[in-house]
Amino acid sequence: MRGGAPPGFSPSATQVTELGLAEGATPWIGPGGRIMERLELHLTYFCGERCLFCSEAHRMQRFHRFPVTWGRVARVLRMHAARGIRAVHFTGGEPTIHPRFVEVLMLARKLGMRTSIGTIGTMLAREDFARRALPHLDEVLFSVHGPDAAVHDRMAGKAGSFERVSAAMAHARRMAPHLRRFANTVITRHNLDHLPDTVAMLAERGVELVVVSNLTAEGGGHDRYAELAPRLEHLAEVLPRVPARAPGVVIRFFGVPMCLLGDHWTCSNDLHWDPRVTVEWQAAPGKVAFTGIYSWAPDRKRVHAPECAGCARRDVCMGINDAYLDHWSTAALRPFDSGT
Numbered sequence: 001m002r003g004g005a006p007p008g009f010s011p012s013a014t015q016v017t018e019l020g021l022a023e024g025a026t027p028w029i030g031p032g033g034r035i036m037e038r039l040e041l042h043l044t045y046f047c048g049e050r051c052l053f054c055s056e057a058h059r060m061q062r063f064h065r066f067p068v069t070w071g072r073v074a075r076v077l078r079m080h081a082a083r084g085i086r087a088v089h090f091t092g093g094e095p096t097i098h099p100r101f102v103e104v105l106m107l108a109r110k111l112g113m114r115t116s117i118g119t120i121g122t123m124l125a126r127e128d129f130a131r132r133a134l135p136h137l138d139e140v141l142f143s144v145h146g147p148d149a150a151v152h153d154r155m156a157g158k159a160g161s162f163e164r165v166s167a168a169m170a171h172a173r174r175m176a177p178h179l180r181r182f183a184n185t186v187i188t189r190h191n192l193d194h195l196p197d198t199v200a201m202l203a204e205r206g207v208e209l210v211v212v213s214n215l216t217a218e219g220g221g222h223d224r225y226a227e228l229a230p231r232l233e234h235l236a237e238v239l240p241r242v243p244a245r246a247p248g249v250v251i252r253f254f255g256v257p258m259c260l261l262g263d264h265w266t267c268s269n270d271l272h273w274d275p276r277v278t279v280e281w282q283a284a285p286g287k288v289a290f291t292g293i294y295s296w297a298p299d300r301k302r303v304h305a306p307e308c309a310g311c312a313r314r315d316v317c318m319g320i321n322d323a324y325l326d327h328w329s330t331a332a333l334r335p336f337d338s339g340t
């Protein structure tokens with residue numbers, strides 16, 4: 001059904017049944033008739049690492065006093081399953097430290113959802129925990145920010161972090177052959193030159209897909225943007241060399257201008273992105289609310305630069321980080337002409 005329905009599509013009772021919805025429930029329909037099938041749920045507001053660029057740093061400071069209780073999680077999962085959500089990605093903070101993490105996974109599976117987490121390996125590095133949790137997971141996205149301990153631990157702000165995430169990846173590879181193993185690596189000015197080696201290392205460890213995420217100006221990334229953000233010229237020099245270092249691995253560049261990827265522009269995540277509802281604590285007048293934000297395009301904190309005006313791919317590329325415009329020239333962008 002995804003993408004196939006016309007704008008303004010409203011499912012009939014029969015179509016609702018085909019979507020597997022509860023009686024009386026309706027799915028979320030977005031632009032172009034796209035149906036929302038993916039939920040991102042922030043399970044914790046704490047993490048043992050101190051990544052320099054952590055986009056959640058401010059939200060963790062603000063909301064760590066508000067527990068994401070079992071009752072709250074169960075309600076969110078049931079409500080979204082009833083409205084057609086078919087995949088859930090648990091994030092945080094670090095999701096594996098939620099006191100009922102394994103039960104949360106089991107409930108999501110029972111409700112018919114594929115289960116996925118983003119983790120820096122905190123609990124999966126422990127063999128006994130990995131044995132209990134991995135059978136209930138379909139995908140794991142490991143956070144790995146360098147090819148070795150020297151680079152990764154500096155980014156993660158914690159000695160021993162590379163060793164932990166490496167142990168978690170090894171457990172997943174050995175104990176859960178069914179599992180899809182992905183990795184996310186955040187790029188800053190300090191680790192960008194190591195990126196080809198990082199991706200080659202991840203390929204050697206059997207990772208199937210690597211998301212290369214550009215720094216965003218949120219949380220620690222906001223506080224340190226001028227220090228950490230890679231320049232467009234630097235991205236254009238390094239990123240096109242990355243896919244060759246990991247043959248057979250799918251590479252996705254997230255938050256990166258498409259025109260800096262050279263022949264690999266189709267690896268831009270702007271072209272491979274699914275609508276999602278993100279459920280997390282949000283400030284409301286006089287209170288906080290655990291509620292959803294609906295995203296139909298990967299345009300959060302992205303804008304088009306003056307150079308984008310005549311670009312032939314402006315409709316599908318979300319442009320550059322908005323904070324970049326406040327600091328540096330965008331003259332290094334290379335707009336596509338209509339013949340490309």
Ligand code: SF4
Binds near residue numbers: 257335336
């Ligand atoms: S829209 Fe802008 S950032 Fe995107 S490919 Fe075109 S010139 Fe580059």
